[in-house]
Amino acid sequence: DAGITQSPRHKVTETGTPVTLRCHQTENHRYMYWYRQDPGHGLRLIHYSYGVKDTDKGEVSDGYSVSRSKTEDFLLTLESATSSQTSVYFCAVKQGLNQPQHFGDGTRLSIL
Amino acid sequence: KNQVEQSPQSLIILEGKNCTLQCNYTVSPFSNLRWYKQDTGRGPVSLTIMTFSENTKSNGRYTATLDADTKQSSLHITASQLSDSASYICVVSRASGGSYIPTFGRGTSLIVHP
Numbered sequence: 267d268a269g270i271t272q273s274p275r276h277k278v279t280e281t282g283t284p285v286t287l288r289c290h291q292t293e294n295h296r297y298m299y300w301y302r303q304d305p306g307h308g309l310r311l312i313h314y315s316y317g318v319k320d321t322d323k324g325e326v327s328d329g330y331s332v333s334r335s336k337t338e339d340f341l342l343t344l345e346s347a348t349s350s351q352t353s354v355y356f357c358a359v360k361q362g363l364n365q366p367q368h369f370g371d372g373t374r375l376s377i378l
Numbered sequence: 379k380n381q382v383e384q385s386p387q388s389l390i391i392l393e394g395k396n397c398t399l400q401c402n403y404t405v406s407p408f409s410n411l412r413w414y415k416q417d418t419g420r421g422p423v424s425l426t427i428m429t430f431s432e433n434t435k436s437n438g439r440y441t442a443t444l445d446a447d448t449k450q451s452s453l454h455i456t457a458s459q460l461s462d463s464a465s466y467i468c469v470v471s472r473a474s475g476g477s478y479i480p481t482f483g484r485g486t487s488l489i490v491h492p
Contacts (some may be wrong), residue, residue, distance in 0.1 A: 270421075299483075308382065308467065308482030316477060319455070323478075356421050358425060362480055369421025 269293045272357050272370040280378055285344040287373050289357030290339075298340040299367065300324075300332060302353040309356065314337045315340055347377045380405040382470050382483035395458055400480070401451040401468030409478050413442050413453045414467040416485065422467055455488075463490045474483045477478045 269292035279285055280325055289298060297316055301309040301324075311324030313332040321332050329351060331343045358367040360361050382403045391397050403411070410429050426435045426442040428451070434483035435442045439456045440488040456460055465485040 297477075306484065308484045310482070311480065314477075321476075355490070364410070364427075366424035366427060367422075367480070369423070371419070371421050 269358060270359055270368060270370040274357075274373060276374045277372070277375045278378065279305050279347055281348055282346050285375065285377075286377070287342040287355055287357075289340045289342070289370060290361050291340075292357075293338055293361075295359035295361050295368075296337075297363075297367075298334065300330070300340065300342045300357040301356045301358065302326065302351075303356060303372070304314075304353050306337065312355075318367065349373075349377050352377045357371050380470075380472060380481045382468055382481050384466075384486050385469050385484040386486060388487040388489070391458055393490050393492050395457060396454065396456050397488065399453045399455075399466050399468075399488070401453070401470075401483055403449050403451070403468070403470040403481070403483075405470040405472050405481050407448075407472055408446065409471040409473045411442075411444055411451050412414060412469045412471075412480075413424055413451075414469060415442070415466055416465040418464070425466075433454070458488075458490045460490050460492060463488060468481060 271290045299314040300312040310326045315321045315334040354372045357370040360367045383437045387402045412427045416422040428444040441454045444451045467485045468483040473478045
């Protein structure tokens with residue numbers, strides 16, 4: 267258990283509203299990641315962080331922003347949610363480059 | 379294009395039987411390959427990691443192989459148990475700008491029947 271908590275675990279919201287998902291970790295991992303998982307696709311990287319205030323884009327970053335102001339928290343924001351962003355979102359952490367990623371249990375987001 | 383293809387897409391076996399899952403990749407430059415197990419409603423959990431120089435790695439009843447020349451990997455599960463029912467995901471990472479960028483396969487859904 268890598269001490270990862272994702273919140274909320276489930277959320278239903280309307281198109282056009284802002285949404286923020288939180289990933290909280292308790293073990294001081296350096297690297298943090300946000301993925302989305304959709305039927306017919308593998309996990310796809312949205313954004314990742316390699317330190318406080320150090321973030322970079324993944325392959326599906328359009329429509330998403332992130333912030334990491336503290337080591338333990340990595341926030342994913344949908345500024346104006348669209349139905350195409352309905353998905354299961356996973357946060358992952360790892361300590362070093364050659365270490366495995368440890369995943370949270372996901373946030374199921376539905377945008378109507 | 380960096381891709382990871384897994385086969386079969388789904389598999390049903392009887393408890394106690396063995397099975398083998400396949401992973402082909404085009405990710406470059408290759409850094410490492412991991413197999414993850416994802417139970418329904420949970421996040422993936424790492425089973426094995428293999429680097430370029432390794433061709434076999436075991437973790438209990440799970441044995442992964444890697445052929446870096448043909449860019450293929452397999453995950454063999456021995457004496458399957460009901461708890462092996464899950465999605466198995468192959469992940470290949472490439473080195474990029476001082477970091478490792480993972481590419482995930484779509485997974486193989488394994489169902490073990492009693």
